[in-house]
Amino acid sequence: MDPEELESRLRTMLAEADLMWVLQQVDDAISAGRTEVVTVKSRRRRLRRNAGQTGSIFDGFDETLPRAYEEREPYQVEKFTGVDVSKAQISTSPLSASDRVRVLLEAIQRLLVDLPRVHRAQVKLLHSPEMDLPLVDDIEFRRDEGAPPTSGDLTVLVDHIIVGFAGEDLDESVLRVLGRLGEVVGHDQRQ
Amino acid sequence: MTSVNDLLQELNGYLSGIATSYGSSSQPCDVYEGYIFSLVVAEARNCRGIVHYETVRGVRTTQLVFRTTPGQIYSTKHPYTHAVITFGRIAPPLEVHIGVQVQGNSGVLHECDVLVLEKDEADLCRGVRVAPRSKNCALAIECKFYTTSRLNLGLARGFQGLVSDLASNARPTFVANVSTPSIRRYFGHRNRHWEDEAVPGGRSIPNLRSKIRDAFKFYLSKYDPSFSI
Numbered sequence: 001m002d003p004e005e006l007e008s009r010l011r012t013m014l015a016e017a018d019l020m021w022v023l024q025q026v027d028d029a030i031s032a033g034r035t036e037v038v039t040v041k042s043r044r045r046r047l048r049r050n051a052g053q054t055g056s057i058f059d060g061f062d063e064t065l066p067r068a069y070e071e072r073e074p075y076q077v078e079k080f081t082g083v084d085v086s087k088a089q090i091s092t093s094p095l096s097a098s099d100r101v102r103v104l105l106e107a108i109q110r111l112l113v114d115l116p117r118v119h120r121a122q123v124k125l126l127h128s129p130e131m132d133l134p135l136v137d138d139i140e141f142r143r144d145e146g147a148p149p150t151s152g153d154l155t156v157l158v159d160h161i162i163v164g165f166a167g168e169d170l171d172e173s174v175l176r177v178l179g180r181l182g183e184v185v186g187h188d189q190r191q
Numbered sequence: 192m193t194s195v196n197d198l199l200q201e202l203n204g205y206l207s208g209i210a211t212s213y214g215s216s217s218q219p220c221d222v223y224e225g226y227i228f229s230l231v232v233a234e235a236r237n238c239r240g241i242v243h244y245e246t247v248r249g250v251r252t253t254q255l256v257f258r259t260t261p262g263q264i265y266s267t268k269h270p271y272t273h274a275v276i277t278f279g280r281i282a283p284p285l286e287v288h289i290g291v292q293v294q295g296n297s298g299v300l301h302e303c304d305v306l307v308l309e310k311d312e313a314d315l316c317r318g319v320r321v322a323p324r325s326k327n328c329a330l331a332i333e334c335k336f337y338t339t340s341r342l343n344l345g346l347a348r349g350f351q352g353l354v355s356d357l358a359s360n361a362r363p364t365f366v367a368n369v370s371t372p373s374i375r376r377y378f379g380h381r382n383r384h385w386e387d388e389a390v391p392g393g394r395s396i397p398n399l400r401s402k403i404r405d406a407f408k409f410y411l412s413k414y415d416p417s418f419s420i
Contacts (some may be wrong), residue, residue: 001195009199017206021216022338025372029339035373085380089371101244112205112391114368115219115336118226125229126255131255135280137253141221142269144262173203177198178231184195 003097010104019111026107030100037080047049086120094188098185105178112174202262221259223336224304227366227389228274231287231330234403235276238420242277246270247317258290261302263289264313265320267322274311278407283420284310284406285329294322294330298397305332307406326363330406334368342371347378349367350364362406366399382411 001009014023080088095103126136201371213219236242246252247267255272256420262271274287287307292300300322306336312327325331333350347365354363362384367374370387389395406420411418 006195012279013199013203013206015204016204017209018214019206020337025216025339026338028343029341032341032343037372066366079409085376103339106268106340108202108206108337110368111213111219112209115222117391118368119222122222122226122229125226125233133232135253136244139225139255141225141257141258141259142271144258144260144266144271145268170205177202177205179196179225180193183194 001184003101005183006181007097007101007104010101010108014104014108017043022107022111026103029103029107033094034037034099036091036093037088038077038091039080039082039087041076041078071115102187109175109178112178113171117171205268205314207401217259219336219338220304220334221257223368224334225257226391227305227332227334227399228287228289229308230400231286231332231403232274232276234276235274235285235287235398235407238278238404238407239418240276240278240407240420243275245273245275245327246272261304263291263320264288264291264323265317269405270380273313274306278420279415279418282411282418285410286310286313288313291362292322293328293357294324294377295353296325296358297356299356301330301353303328304334326358328358330403331357331361331363333362333363333365335365335369337367337369340369340371342367342369342374343406344373344377347374351377351381351383360409360411364402378401 014020014026035044077091082088123139124140126133213222232242244252244255246256249269250270252270252272254270256269258266258271260266273289275284276287277284285307287305288303289305291303291306293303293306294307295301297402301346306323307326307330308323308328312323315321316323331353333353335346350363350365357363365378365383365387366387367385367387368390373386375387386395386399386402388403389399407420
Protein backbone atom coordinates (compact mmCIF):
# COMPACT_ATOMS: atom_id res chain seq x y z
CA MET A 1 0.00 0.00 0.00
CA ASP A 2 1.51 3.36 -0.99
CA PRO A 3 1.53 6.37 1.37
CA GLU A 4 -1.20 8.19 -0.57
CA GLU A 5 -3.61 5.26 -0.23
CA LEU A 6 -2.74 4.79 3.45
CA GLU A 7 -3.36 8.51 4.07
CA SER A 8 -6.72 8.25 2.33
CA ARG A 9 -7.74 5.18 4.35
CA LEU A 10 -6.77 6.81 7.66
CA ARG A 11 -8.68 9.97 6.78
CA THR A 12 -11.76 7.96 5.89
CA MET A 13 -11.57 6.05 9.18
CA LEU A 14 -11.39 9.25 11.22
CA ALA A 15 -14.27 10.80 9.30
CA GLU A 16 -16.43 7.69 9.66
CA ALA A 17 -15.72 7.60 13.40
CA ASP A 18 -17.04 11.16 13.58
CA LEU A 19 -13.67 12.47 14.66
CA MET A 20 -13.67 15.45 12.33
CA TRP A 21 -12.01 17.63 14.96
CA VAL A 22 -8.94 15.40 14.81
CA LEU A 23 -8.87 15.72 11.01
CA GLN A 24 -9.14 19.48 11.40
CA GLN A 25 -6.07 19.56 13.63
CA VAL A 26 -4.25 17.26 11.22
CA ASP A 27 -5.10 19.52 8.28
CA ASP A 28 -3.92 22.58 10.19
CA ALA A 29 -0.60 20.87 10.85
CA ILE A 30 -0.30 19.77 7.22
CA SER A 31 -1.08 23.24 5.88
CA ALA A 32 1.58 24.71 8.19
CA GLY A 33 4.09 22.47 6.41
CA ARG A 34 7.55 21.57 7.58
CA THR A 35 9.25 24.53 9.21
CA GLU A 36 12.98 24.94 9.26
CA VAL A 37 15.07 27.72 10.73
CA VAL A 38 17.77 28.68 8.26
CA THR A 39 20.38 31.34 7.75
CA VAL A 40 20.85 32.95 4.36
CA LYS A 41 24.32 33.87 3.27
CA SER A 42 25.46 35.57 0.12
CA ARG A 43 28.47 33.84 -1.41
CA ARG A 44 29.71 37.19 -2.59
CA ARG A 45 29.79 38.54 0.93
CA ARG A 46 31.86 35.60 2.04
CA LEU A 47 34.40 36.24 -0.71
CA ARG A 48 34.63 39.87 0.27
CA ARG A 49 35.37 38.88 3.81
CA ASN A 50 38.27 36.90 2.47
CA ALA A 51 39.49 39.69 0.21
CA GLY A 52 43.24 39.97 0.25
CA GLN A 53 43.76 36.24 0.57
CA THR A 54 45.29 34.33 -2.26
CA GLY A 55 44.62 30.89 -3.59
CA SER A 56 43.13 29.05 -6.50
CA ILE A 57 39.54 29.83 -5.56
CA PHE A 58 40.22 33.56 -5.87
CA ASP A 59 41.92 33.30 -9.25
CA GLY A 60 40.18 35.25 -11.98
CA PHE A 61 37.93 37.13 -9.57
CA ASP A 62 38.67 40.76 -8.86
CA GLU A 63 36.82 41.91 -5.74
CA THR A 64 37.61 45.53 -6.40
CA LEU A 65 35.46 45.65 -9.53
CA PRO A 66 31.69 46.14 -9.27
CA ARG A 67 29.79 43.12 -10.60
CA ALA A 68 26.78 43.20 -12.83
CA TYR A 69 23.51 42.31 -11.11
CA GLU A 70 23.06 39.16 -13.21
CA GLU A 71 26.55 37.95 -12.35
CA ARG A 72 25.99 37.90 -8.62
CA GLU A 73 26.38 34.58 -6.92
CA PRO A 74 23.19 32.88 -5.67
CA TYR A 75 22.31 32.99 -1.99
CA GLN A 76 23.33 30.09 0.16
CA VAL A 77 20.72 28.67 2.51
CA GLU A 78 22.06 26.71 5.47
CA LYS A 79 20.50 25.23 8.55
CA PHE A 80 20.64 27.79 11.36
CA THR A 81 22.85 26.66 14.20
CA GLY A 82 23.80 29.95 15.86
CA VAL A 83 22.28 31.79 18.79
CA ASP A 84 21.80 35.22 17.22
CA VAL A 85 18.14 34.97 16.14
CA SER A 86 18.46 38.15 14.11
CA LYS A 87 20.38 36.04 11.57
CA ALA A 88 17.73 33.32 11.46
CA GLN A 89 15.00 33.07 8.84
CA ILE A 90 12.06 30.71 8.61
CA SER A 91 11.65 28.39 5.65
CA THR A 92 8.64 26.14 5.11
CA SER A 93 8.12 23.28 2.71
CA PRO A 94 5.08 21.11 2.03
CA LEU A 95 4.80 17.70 3.65
CA SER A 96 5.22 14.59 1.55
CA ALA A 97 2.58 11.86 1.55
CA SER A 98 4.73 9.88 4.00
CA ASP A 99 5.00 12.94 6.25
CA ARG A 100 1.23 13.37 6.15
CA VAL A 101 0.72 9.74 7.15
CA ARG A 102 3.09 10.29 10.09
CA VAL A 103 1.06 13.32 11.19
CA LEU A 104 -2.12 11.22 11.03
CA LEU A 105 -0.59 8.34 12.98
CA GLU A 106 0.79 10.75 15.57
CA ALA A 107 -2.65 12.32 16.00
CA ILE A 108 -4.30 8.91 16.37
CA GLN A 109 -1.72 7.91 18.98
CA ARG A 110 -2.42 11.07 21.01
CA LEU A 111 -6.13 10.32 20.79
CA LEU A 112 -6.04 6.59 21.55
CA VAL A 113 -3.11 6.36 23.96
CA ASP A 114 -2.09 9.75 25.39
CA LEU A 115 -5.57 11.06 26.09
CA PRO A 116 -6.75 7.94 27.99
CA ARG A 117 -3.48 8.10 29.98
CA VAL A 118 -4.25 11.72 30.92
CA HIS A 119 -7.75 10.59 31.81
CA ARG A 120 -6.54 7.76 34.01
CA ALA A 121 -3.92 9.97 35.68
CA GLN A 122 -6.56 12.56 36.52
CA VAL A 123 -8.80 10.00 38.17
CA LYS A 124 -5.87 8.33 39.91
CA LEU A 125 -4.67 11.62 41.41
CA LEU A 126 -8.12 12.57 42.65
CA HIS A 127 -9.15 9.11 43.75
CA SER A 128 -6.02 7.75 45.31
CA PRO A 129 -6.27 6.98 49.05
CA GLU A 130 -2.49 7.25 49.46
CA MET A 131 -2.67 10.90 48.37
CA ASP A 132 -4.64 11.61 51.55
CA LEU A 133 -7.08 13.69 49.53
CA PRO A 134 -10.84 13.56 49.98
CA LEU A 135 -12.17 10.75 47.83
CA VAL A 136 -14.03 11.77 44.71
CA ASP A 137 -17.11 9.80 43.70
CA ASP A 138 -17.68 11.34 40.31
CA ILE A 139 -16.26 13.91 37.91
CA GLU A 140 -18.50 15.64 35.40
CA PHE A 141 -18.10 18.44 32.90
CA ARG A 142 -21.27 20.44 32.27
CA ARG A 143 -21.99 23.21 29.82
CA ASP A 144 -22.42 26.60 31.46
CA GLU A 145 -25.11 29.12 30.61
CA GLY A 146 -24.35 30.90 27.35
CA ALA A 147 -21.86 28.22 26.24
CA PRO A 148 -22.21 27.01 22.65
CA PRO A 149 -23.93 23.61 22.23
CA THR A 150 -20.85 22.35 20.37
CA SER A 151 -18.92 22.41 23.64
CA GLY A 152 -20.89 19.30 24.60
CA ASP A 153 -21.44 17.69 27.97
CA LEU A 154 -18.93 15.15 29.15
CA THR A 155 -19.37 12.80 32.04
CA VAL A 156 -16.33 11.15 33.51
CA LEU A 157 -17.02 8.20 35.76
CA VAL A 158 -14.38 7.35 38.25
CA ASP A 159 -15.01 3.62 38.12
CA HIS A 160 -15.57 3.45 34.38
CA ILE A 161 -13.06 5.88 33.00
CA ILE A 162 -13.85 5.26 29.39
CA VAL A 163 -15.97 2.31 28.38
CA GLY A 164 -13.66 -0.25 26.83
CA PHE A 165 -10.66 2.01 27.20
CA ALA A 166 -9.42 1.61 30.70
CA GLY A 167 -6.33 -0.52 30.36
CA GLU A 168 -2.65 -0.12 29.65
CA ASP A 169 -2.74 -3.45 27.80
CA LEU A 170 -4.91 -1.76 25.25
CA ASP A 171 -2.35 1.05 24.94
CA GLU A 172 0.23 -1.54 23.97
CA SER A 173 -2.08 -3.05 21.35
CA VAL A 174 -2.74 0.37 19.82
CA LEU A 175 0.96 1.27 19.83
CA ARG A 176 1.77 -2.03 18.14
CA VAL A 177 -0.72 -1.35 15.33
CA LEU A 178 0.45 2.25 14.89
CA GLY A 179 4.09 1.15 14.89
CA ARG A 180 3.42 -1.41 12.15
CA LEU A 181 1.55 1.15 10.07
CA GLY A 182 4.42 3.59 10.59
CA GLU A 183 6.78 1.03 9.10
CA VAL A 184 4.81 1.30 5.85
CA VAL A 185 6.04 4.86 5.37
CA GLY A 186 9.39 4.39 7.11
CA HIS A 187 11.03 6.40 9.84
CA ASP A 188 11.37 10.13 9.46
CA GLN A 189 15.02 10.55 8.49
CA ARG A 190 14.96 14.29 8.95
CA GLN A 191 14.14 14.30 12.62
CA MET B 192 2.10 -11.83 8.76
CA THR B 193 -0.61 -9.26 9.44
CA SER B 194 -1.50 -7.26 6.36
CA VAL B 195 -1.92 -3.50 6.31
CA ASN B 196 -5.63 -4.04 5.75
CA ASP B 197 -5.84 -6.13 8.92
CA LEU B 198 -3.98 -3.44 10.86
CA LEU B 199 -6.32 -0.75 9.56
CA GLN B 200 -9.33 -2.84 10.47
CA GLU B 201 -8.02 -3.28 14.02
CA LEU B 202 -7.31 0.45 14.27
CA ASN B 203 -10.80 1.21 13.02
CA GLY B 204 -12.22 -0.75 15.94
CA TYR B 205 -10.20 1.27 18.45
CA LEU B 206 -11.27 4.56 16.84
CA SER B 207 -14.93 3.59 16.91
CA GLY B 208 -14.60 2.75 20.60
CA ILE B 209 -13.12 6.09 21.59
CA ALA B 210 -15.25 8.28 19.33
CA THR B 211 -18.17 8.08 21.74
CA SER B 212 -15.99 9.48 24.53
CA TYR B 213 -14.33 12.29 22.60
CA GLY B 214 -16.71 13.53 19.94
CA SER B 215 -15.50 17.12 19.93
CA SER B 216 -12.19 18.91 20.40
CA SER B 217 -13.42 20.52 23.62
CA GLN B 218 -13.75 17.18 25.39
CA PRO B 219 -10.04 16.27 25.31
CA CYS B 220 -9.34 19.80 26.52
CA ASP B 221 -11.78 19.25 29.39
CA VAL B 222 -9.98 16.08 30.38
CA TYR B 223 -6.61 17.81 30.13
CA GLU B 224 -7.78 20.73 32.28
CA GLY B 225 -9.09 18.19 34.79
CA TYR B 226 -5.67 16.54 34.83
CA ILE B 227 -3.88 19.85 35.45
CA PHE B 228 -6.45 20.68 38.17
CA SER B 229 -5.67 17.34 39.81
CA LEU B 230 -1.94 18.13 39.68
CA VAL B 231 -2.56 21.46 41.47
CA VAL B 232 -4.62 19.71 44.13
CA ALA B 233 -2.06 16.91 44.56
CA GLU B 234 0.79 19.41 44.83
CA ALA B 235 -1.16 21.39 47.42
CA ARG B 236 -1.49 18.24 49.48
CA ASN B 237 2.20 17.56 48.94
CA CYS B 238 2.91 21.04 50.36
CA ARG B 239 1.00 20.21 53.56
CA GLY B 240 -2.20 21.84 52.41
CA ILE B 241 -5.58 20.52 53.57
CA VAL B 242 -7.95 20.03 50.65
CA HIS B 243 -11.70 19.68 50.33
CA TYR B 244 -14.20 20.29 47.56
CA GLU B 245 -17.14 22.71 47.59
CA THR B 246 -19.92 23.59 45.23
CA VAL B 247 -20.65 27.13 44.10
CA ARG B 248 -23.13 27.32 47.01
CA GLY B 249 -20.44 26.43 49.54
CA VAL B 250 -21.65 22.86 50.18
CA ARG B 251 -18.98 20.21 50.67
CA THR B 252 -19.11 17.53 47.99
CA THR B 253 -17.39 14.51 46.53
CA GLN B 254 -19.12 14.89 43.14
CA LEU B 255 -16.96 17.20 41.05
CA VAL B 256 -18.74 19.22 38.37
CA PHE B 257 -16.64 21.38 36.06
CA ARG B 258 -17.44 23.65 33.12
CA THR B 259 -16.94 22.53 29.53
CA THR B 260 -16.22 26.14 28.58
CA PRO B 261 -15.10 29.08 30.70
CA GLY B 262 -17.94 30.68 32.64
CA GLN B 263 -18.53 32.94 35.61
CA ILE B 264 -17.36 31.90 39.05
CA TYR B 265 -20.83 32.73 40.41
CA SER B 266 -22.80 30.67 37.87
CA THR B 267 -25.29 28.34 39.54
CA LYS B 268 -26.62 26.59 36.46
CA HIS B 269 -24.96 23.42 37.74
CA PRO B 270 -23.37 22.75 41.14
CA TYR B 271 -19.96 23.70 39.80
CA THR B 272 -17.17 22.58 42.06
CA HIS B 273 -13.84 23.96 43.19
CA ALA B 274 -11.13 22.78 45.56
CA VAL B 275 -10.44 24.67 48.77
CA ILE B 276 -6.86 24.56 50.04
CA THR B 277 -5.87 25.58 53.55
CA PHE B 278 -2.23 26.05 54.52
CA GLY B 279 -2.15 26.34 58.31
CA ARG B 280 -4.25 28.74 60.39
CA ILE B 281 -2.90 32.11 59.38
CA ALA B 282 -2.91 32.35 55.57
CA PRO B 283 -6.37 32.77 54.04
CA PRO B 284 -7.44 29.65 52.11
CA LEU B 285 -7.07 29.37 48.34
CA GLU B 286 -9.53 27.99 45.80
CA VAL B 287 -8.76 26.06 42.61
CA HIS B 288 -11.22 26.40 39.72
CA ILE B 289 -11.53 25.07 36.20
CA GLY B 290 -12.73 27.36 33.41
CA VAL B 291 -13.63 30.67 35.00
CA GLN B 292 -13.31 34.21 33.76
CA VAL B 293 -11.03 36.68 35.50
CA GLN B 294 -10.76 40.45 35.21
CA GLY B 295 -7.48 41.78 33.84
CA ASN B 296 -5.76 45.05 34.68
CA SER B 297 -7.43 46.70 31.69
CA GLY B 298 -10.88 45.87 33.05
CA VAL B 299 -11.74 43.21 30.43
CA LEU B 300 -12.51 39.56 31.13
CA HIS B 301 -10.15 36.71 30.27
CA GLU B 302 -10.72 32.98 30.34
CA CYS B 303 -8.54 30.94 32.68
CA ASP B 304 -8.45 27.17 32.24
CA VAL B 305 -7.17 26.47 35.75
CA LEU B 306 -7.19 29.30 38.27
CA VAL B 307 -5.92 29.48 41.85
CA LEU B 308 -7.23 32.50 43.75
CA GLU B 309 -7.82 33.74 47.27
CA LYS B 310 -10.99 32.35 48.83
CA ASP B 311 -11.90 35.81 50.15
CA GLU B 312 -11.93 37.16 46.60
CA ALA B 313 -13.93 34.15 45.36
CA ASP B 314 -16.51 34.55 48.16
CA LEU B 315 -16.90 38.22 47.33
CA CYS B 316 -17.34 37.46 43.62
CA ARG B 317 -19.99 34.78 44.29
CA GLY B 318 -21.76 37.11 46.69
CA VAL B 319 -22.11 40.11 44.41
CA ARG B 320 -21.81 38.29 41.04
CA VAL B 321 -18.65 39.85 39.67
CA ALA B 322 -15.55 38.33 38.10
CA PRO B 323 -12.44 37.89 40.26
CA ARG B 324 -9.60 40.38 39.84
CA SER B 325 -6.27 38.99 38.73
CA LYS B 326 -4.41 40.83 41.50
CA ASN B 327 -6.00 38.38 43.94
CA CYS B 328 -5.02 35.29 41.96
CA ALA B 329 -2.05 33.09 42.81
CA LEU B 330 -1.78 31.06 39.60
CA ALA B 331 -3.43 31.08 36.16
CA ILE B 332 -2.75 28.11 33.88
CA GLU B 333 -3.60 27.99 30.19
CA CYS B 334 -4.05 24.34 29.13
CA LYS B 335 -3.81 23.02 25.56
CA PHE B 336 -4.32 19.43 24.45
CA TYR B 337 -3.69 18.85 20.76
CA THR B 338 -3.38 15.72 18.69
CA THR B 339 -0.69 17.17 16.44
CA SER B 340 2.65 18.59 17.53
CA ARG B 341 2.31 21.78 15.54
CA LEU B 342 0.51 24.21 17.82
CA ASN B 343 -0.64 27.33 16.07
CA LEU B 344 1.46 30.33 17.02
CA GLY B 345 -1.79 32.22 17.51
CA LEU B 346 -2.21 30.29 20.78
CA ALA B 347 1.08 31.69 22.03
CA ARG B 348 0.16 35.19 20.89
CA GLY B 349 -3.16 34.89 22.72
CA PHE B 350 -1.34 33.80 25.84
CA GLN B 351 1.06 36.72 25.47
CA GLY B 352 -1.96 39.04 25.45
CA LEU B 353 -3.31 37.34 28.57
CA VAL B 354 0.03 37.71 30.37
CA SER B 355 0.24 41.40 29.56
CA ASP B 356 -3.15 42.06 31.16
CA LEU B 357 -2.99 39.84 34.26
CA ALA B 358 -1.30 40.91 37.46
CA SER B 359 2.16 39.41 37.81
CA ASN B 360 1.25 37.51 40.99
CA ALA B 361 -1.19 35.43 38.89
CA ARG B 362 1.96 33.83 37.41
CA PRO B 363 0.36 32.99 34.05
CA THR B 364 1.68 29.64 32.81
CA PHE B 365 1.14 27.94 29.46
CA VAL B 366 0.88 24.15 29.58
CA ALA B 367 0.52 21.86 26.56
CA ASN B 368 0.70 18.14 25.88
CA VAL B 369 2.86 18.69 22.80
CA SER B 370 5.91 20.77 22.01
CA THR B 371 6.28 23.14 19.10
CA PRO B 372 9.72 24.70 18.45
CA SER B 373 8.29 28.03 17.28
CA ILE B 374 6.26 28.37 20.47
CA ARG B 375 9.26 27.50 22.62
CA ARG B 376 11.26 30.16 20.76
CA TYR B 377 8.44 32.71 21.15
CA PHE B 378 8.00 32.16 24.88
CA GLY B 379 11.73 31.94 25.49
CA HIS B 380 12.23 35.26 23.75
CA ARG B 381 9.58 36.83 25.98
CA ASN B 382 10.67 35.11 29.18
CA ARG B 383 7.29 33.47 29.81
CA HIS B 384 6.39 30.54 32.05
CA TRP B 385 5.54 27.46 30.02
CA GLU B 386 5.74 23.67 30.14
CA ASP B 387 5.18 21.53 27.08
CA GLU B 388 4.95 17.75 26.67
CA ALA B 389 3.17 17.86 30.02
CA VAL B 390 1.62 14.39 30.03
CA PRO B 391 1.56 11.72 32.74
CA GLY B 392 5.05 10.35 33.25
CA GLY B 393 6.53 13.11 31.08
CA ARG B 394 9.67 14.99 32.02
CA SER B 395 7.76 18.27 32.24
CA ILE B 396 5.47 17.16 35.05
CA PRO B 397 8.04 17.60 37.87
CA ASN B 398 8.81 21.07 36.45
CA LEU B 399 5.14 21.95 36.34
CA ARG B 400 4.62 20.73 39.89
CA SER B 401 7.57 22.86 40.91
CA LYS B 402 5.94 25.91 39.32
CA ILE B 403 2.72 25.16 41.19
CA ARG B 404 4.67 24.83 44.42
CA ASP B 405 6.40 28.15 43.74
CA ALA B 406 2.98 29.80 43.41
CA PHE B 407 1.96 28.43 46.83
CA LYS B 408 5.32 29.45 48.29
CA PHE B 409 5.02 32.98 46.95
CA TYR B 410 1.45 33.26 48.28
CA LEU B 411 2.45 32.01 51.72
CA SER B 412 5.42 34.37 51.85
CA LYS B 413 2.91 37.22 51.90
CA TYR B 414 0.53 35.84 54.52
CA ASP B 415 2.40 33.29 56.61
CA PRO B 416 6.16 33.19 56.04
CA SER B 417 6.52 30.83 58.98
CA PHE B 418 4.58 28.09 57.18
CA SER B 419 7.11 25.93 55.44
CA ILE B 420 6.14 23.82 52.48
